[in-house]
Amino acid sequence: MEDGFTTVSIIGVGLVGGSLALALKEKGLAKKIIGYGRNHQRLKEALKLGIIDHYTTSLEESAKADLIVLATPVGVFEELTTQLVSYLKKGTVVIDVGSVKEHVVNTLEKIFPDGIQFVGTHPIAGSDKTGFEYARADLFKEAKVIITPTDHTDIKTVERIMRLWQSTGAVVEFMDAAEHDKIYALMSHLPHLISFCLVNTVAEIDTNFIKYAGSGFKSSTRIAKSSPELWKDIFMMNRENILHCLDVFIRKLDEIKTLMSSEPTEELKKFMEKAKKLRESID
Known part of the structure; x- marks a missing residue:
């Protein structure tokens, strides 16, 4: 088990943390997986499903691991690690699976002392479903995982x-944390924001209209079912990049509004054809 770990602690046993636990078990990359959380009953259910081998509500106990995975909402990373750090043994590796990297990496690197290796990671895999009930070992198969090392990160780690991550089936790419946040503000965070706004537009006009939603509306707004607790943290931690993308998006809305307000339709068609061509490039 050269690249595996004897004991892995999953801090926050949800969809992503639970799926990583299952993947590590399936590939024989962890002998024991500890699940940490605050809800005894939920942790018992995760244990019963075989996602974890042991559970605890004690950060001190969860620190007795070779690899610690931060899989809670990013907004509590700093508080958790500040409490966790005094219990960690030298040589422990800590990773996170958050979708904001610059704030997380800069903050956590200052908290962890010498001898504790932190590596920022972001698996581009998930669902609008939350909770370990939806966890599966193949969640990361052919998914991108972005790793954001810094000048302080140990290369061997x-x-x-x-x-x-490659052993889970993921395709790994390295990226600067700031660049990561610019990209995913546009490719992930803005779509979630727009999805929430689209559903709230229905609420503003007439909530009864929601029962007439067809496949187009459902597919466009699926991610509005995502966890508000998780996404409020992401929006705030990456707000400058998201607000920049939102400004561009508002300009696009103004552009199509202007095109629809005029009689000629050729420019409106070109506007949509441009979008269609780019979207088809990722199918």
């Missing part, structure tokens, strides 16, 4: 974490 980075390579070990890279191989760990």
Whole structure:
């Protein structure tokens, strides 16, 4: 088990944390998986489903691991690690699975002392479903995982974490944390924001209209079912990048509004054809 870990602690046993636990077990990359959380009953259910091997509500106990995975909402990372750090043994590796990287990496690197290796990671895999009930071992198969090392990150640890993610079926890419946040503000965070706004537009006009939703509305707004607790943290931590993308999006709305207000339809058609062509490039 050269690239595996004897004991892994999942801090926050939800969809992503639970799926990673299952993947590590399936690939034989962890002998024991500890699940940490605050809800005894939920942790018992995760244990019963075989997602974890042991559970605890004690951060001190969860720190007795070779690899610790931060899989809670990003907004509580700083509080958790501040409490966790005094219990960690030298040589422990810590990773996160949050979708904001610059704030997380800069903050956590200052908290962890020498001898504790932190590697920022972001698996581009998930669902509007939340909770370990939806966890599955193949969630990361062919999914991108972005790793955001810094000048302070130990290269051997980075390579070990890279191989760990690759073993789950993921395709690993390295990226600067600031660049990551610019990209995913546009490719993930803005779509979630727009989805929430689209559903709230229905609420503003007439909530009864929602019962007439067809496949187009449902597919466009699926991600509005995502966890508000999770996404409020993401929106605020990456707000500058998201607000920039939102400004561009508002300009696009103004552009199509102007096109629809005039009689000629050719420019309106070109506007949509441009979008259609780019969207088809990722099918």
